[in-house]
Amino acid sequence: IPGLSVLRGHETSPGFLLRPPRSPRPLRPLTRSSPEVAASPWRFGEGSVMDASGHCVCTVILPDDTFPLRRLELLETSARNLTLRDYGQRLARYEAKLHNASRRLQGLETGDLTPAELDFQELRKEIDEMEHVVGHLRSSLNGSDTTVEVLQNMSVTVSALESYDKGHVVAMRRELTMLKQRLEDCQKDKPLVGRQPPIGTCDHRGIWRIGKPSVVQLNWRGASYKAGAWGKESSLRAGRKERYWVAPLNLDGRRLDSVRLYGSYQDLLLSRNPTDQLITGSGQGAGPALYNGSFYYNCYNARDLCRLNLESGAVDRKPVPNATFNNRFSYAGTSWQGLDLAADESGLWVLFATERSEGDIVIGRLGPGSLALEKTWQTSQYKPAATNAFMACGVMYATRAVSTRREEIFYAYDTRTGQERRLSLPLDKVTDVVRSLSYNPSDRKLYVYSDGFLLSHDVLFRS
Missing domain, CATH: 2.115.10.20 (Glycosyl hydrolase domain; family 43)
Incomplete structure (x- = not known):
């Protein structure tokens, strides 16, 4: 959510305080308007409160099966490696072009070709640029070409993440939107806690x-x-x-x-x-x-x-x-x-x-x-x-x-x-x-x- 920070085990201001799933603090689920939301394992605390510094803080209780961020990171790495392997195939084509351009340049230098057939300066510039690209990309490519295996693993991971998203992440996003609104309401209405005189007394100014x-x-x-x-x-x-x-x-x-x-x-x-x-x-x-x-x-x-x-x-x-x-x-x-x-x-x-x-x-x-x-x-x-x-x-x-x-x-x-x-x-x-x-x-x-x-x-x- 733009403008909000969520850190496990840390308190942000304004933001959320995330606790382990077996917190002894009693919880009351937010109202749910759809089956997807009702099925969510996420739970939120009683409401917004204000800490000692005057910031509104909400409580979020994370379930045991939190979103598999590590799997998503591995998926990104695989995608990046796959992209680099695609570059490897392109490099092979560039090398062939360079080899052909080198032969043509040699022919120009020995007189077998005339300048009308090939511009010497433009060809030299093109070769220099391609050599730079080849050197940069080749330094980024290591290991054997296992593109097919990587694609298969990525397919399995994407399917698993898609299934998880349908079951939990959509509901989580909806509840976080609701919590964000509650947090904004708390900020507008604060302070609700900490300034009220004891009930039964009239030690106030109306x-x-x-x-x-x-x-x-x-x-x-x-x-x-x-x-x-x-x-x-x-x-x-x-x-x-x-x-x-x-x-x-x-x-x-x-x-x-x-x-x-x-x-x-x-x-x-x-x-x-x-x-x-x-x-x-x-x-x-x-x-x-x-x-x-x-x-x-x-x-x-x-x-x-x-x-x-x-x-x-x-x-x-x-x-x-x-x-x-x-x-x-x-x-x-x-x-x-x-x-x-x-x-x-x-x-x-x-x-x-x-x-x-x-x-x-x-x-x-x-x-x-x-x-x-x-x-x-x-x-x-x-x-x-x-x-x-x-x-x-x-x-x-x-x-x-x-x-x-x-x-x-x-x-x-x-x-x-x-x-x-x-x-x-x-x-x-x-x-x-x-x-x-x-x-x-x-x-x-x-x-x-x-x-x-x-x-x-x-x-x-x-x-």
């Missing part, structure tokens, strides 16, 4: 960048259920395993009747061992959250905040003072989202609007284990002008649509300082409308429900 979207799967009810939400449980209690939840709304894009729970990310991917939890009295809108063992949502047809205890099944509810509801000041392109729940490193929040705020977003922090608002902050961001919002380390970030394939984080309000600012952080999307998004502090990902598809993005902070 969001620096949002990673590329990763499409997990379609929601379990199907492509027709375009509105909804999903994510990972926040603020896990000691001893509890991770849980993922998916909550598609009904076809009307309003009513929330149930939430499906998975005990692990692997279960979610394989759609196995799900647990369906019915929502008593129903909820509405795509702003729920699973926090500390309870499912929080906007109660149906009310400004009330509901909390469903997943262990006991009990439901508590409490109105959010002055909050508008039933499509009054909902997000742009997303209906029925009057109360938007958001969890971050400091706790659980609710984002809403009031008549008094004239539709601008109000941030409310819930007390520990309570549905009551502990404190509120008034922003200047008009809620219907944003497509969504989320909380991270006490800062509210609002998004808006830039095009059918890109959102933008354009506004931030810091509850710690009361300051707001304008941003321009791109957020790629795979469908036209982002129905909901939420930040999870336990893995620093954005969980996005996009027209029925479940997506996730890595969130990178500025150190």
Whole structure:
């Protein structure tokens, strides 16, 4: 590949680190799109990383049956020798011509031929040139003429190499092309490693960048259920395993009747061992959250905040003072989202609007284990002008649509300082409308429900 160096057992920058085939490091094969690629013995590491000097490095695991470079070198040598032997045959013809030219020159010198029949100077020049060529080529030719045997050996070698290429080399080239693209992406997006503060802390200067979207799967009810939400449980209690939840709304894009729970990310991917939890009295809108063992949502047809205890099944509810509801000041392109729940490193929040705020977003922090608002902050961001919002380390970030394939984080309000600012952080999307998004502090990902598809993005902070 032009511009990339591959050396066994050495590290290049930028480039690859090649390891023996029995490396103890766990591997995950790249996605293959053809049988030839699937049959390849080549394997690549988990992804691009950055070394101490800031260069992107990928890992390539070579198989035992690597490409027979030595055989190819022998083939080149045979071809070169064969070419020299071909020169030997040409030399025999040149020698015959020289012998004939010498006789003609002798005839010219003795008077048997006239200068009109043969130009003396031109003949002398031609002979000198041919003698030089003969001397050069003859010094390069050694050994007996075994052209037939060399041709037979070369034929066998070429057949073997052709067979090997069909089985492995074509696939290897395809995978190296894919790896080159991953390396280029790493160089564009670096640094992804080494600059992030520890998870769970807020020792940073806010969001620096949002990673590329990763499409997990379609929601379990199907492509027709375009509105909804999903994510990972926040603020896990000691001893509890991770849980993922998916909550598609009904076809009307309003009513929330149930939430499906998975005990692990692997279960979610394989759609196995799900647990369906019915929502008593129903909820509405795509702003729920699973926090500390309870499912929080906007109660149906009310400004009330509901909390469903997943262990006991009990439901508590409490109105959010002055909050508008039933499509009054909902997000742009997303209906029925009057109360938007958001969890971050400091706790659980609710984002809403009031008549008094004239539709601008109000941030409310819930007390520990309570549905009551502990404190509120008034922003200047008009809620219907944003497509969504989320909380991270006490800062509210609002998004808006830039095009059918890109959102933008354009506004931030810091509850710690009361300051707001304008941003321009791109957020790629795979469908036209982002129905909901939420930040999870336990893995620093954005969980996005996009027209029925479940997506996730890595969130990178500025150190």
